[in-house]
Amino acid sequence: MTLRSDGDGTRLRLVHRDLPAGQVESHSKGWAGMLDRLNRAVVTYERPDQHTG
Template sequence: MTRTIEQTLHIRARPETVWRFFTDPARLARWWGTAELDARPGGTLRVAMHEGPRPVMRGQFVELVPYERLVFTFGWEPTPGAPGLGPGASRVEVTLTPDGDGTTLTLRHSGLPAPLEEETGGGWAHLLPRLGEAAATATD
């Protein structure tokens, strides 16, 4: 049986700004890791983590609705220390909703094996505030 985690964060930046932190490799690197990406349906998403055992996340973009919603597959390249979830084996949905002075980001990660639910939730709980800080201080 697979699990789903959901996390929500208010970010002091417009949805257009937050969107760029998922679709621009230089901006994505400021909060997640060194990225190679092609932000279109079917395009690749590869992120080399900056921390821990430095695993590499790999997936594909499934859906992109500018400034509102992104969906991508998610998994890890087989390397020592990487979680046991193959590339593209799970799914991440990110929804951006205008909210007063910023954006409410809702992240829903589904298709997780039960043993990875807590670790993955902790990973997003660490990364999303970094995204929030990067987007809130963006000058573009």
């Protein structure tokens, strides 16, 4: 996994190697689902007020 600055955001690159051919599709779908969830969490995250916690 690598993270790099991309304009006002950050780009995440994930590489999952050495999977058996029969497992590539299911892992691709699984990672896509998890990364969608991560994106939703990041987009909707509200920073706590620094003065109230």
